[in-house]
Amino acid sequence: MKAQSPNTALQLALTRRAVACAWLTVCHEQQRYLRLTLVRLESYIEMELENFYLRQYGVEQGQEIACAFLNDLLVTTPVNATPCLSFLGNVVMDELSSRINPAPVTVH
Numbered sequence: 838m839k840a841q842s843p844n845t846a847l848q849l850a851l852t853r854r855a856v857a858c859a860w861l862t863v864c865h866e867q868q869r870y871l872r873l874t875l876v877r878l879e880s881y882i883e884m885e886l887e888n889f890y891l892r893q894y895g896v897e898q899g900q901e902i903a904c905a906f907l908n909d910l911l912v913t914t915p916v917n918a919t920p921c922l923s924f925l926g927n928v929v930m931d932e933l934s935s936r937i938n939p940a941p942v943t944v945h
Contacts, residue, residue, distance in 0.1 A: 845897070845900045845901060848904050849887065849900050849907070852904055852908055852911070853879055853882050853907060854875075854879060855907075855911060856882060856910050856911060856920070856922070856930070857875055857878040857879045858919075858920050859911065859920040859922045860878065860926070860927075860930040860934070861875060861878065862919065862920075864934070869934075870934045870937075873934060873937065878934070881936075881937050882907075882933070885933060885936070886903065886906065886929075886933070887899075887900075887903040889903075890902045891903070909923065909925060910922055910925060910926030910929055910930070911923060911926060912926075
């Protein structure tokens with residue numbers, strides 16, 4: 838088995854972050870899923886979306902496919918522009934977010 842490519846792993850992490858940030862921006866603008874945090878959303882994207890491809894295709898090929906899928910969720914923008922979700926991205930992230938249990942509220 839080949840070693841995991843650091844470039845693919847890094848690209849996957851950066852794309853995951855871009856998708857999560859774009860979705861949280863939409864959520865903030867629409868006042869939806871207000872308890873969702875960046876860390877929680879990134880973790881859920883990794884667990885639910887990326888791990889699906891890793892289980893199906895193995896680490897190396899699974900990471901490449903997951904990265905391509907996450908890229909399909911984004912609209913192509915200039916490097917310095919704010920990430921923006923495609924129509925598919927909005928649909929997928931809405932479905933994914935509806936499955937995340939809300940974070941418990943801590944009362945002090």
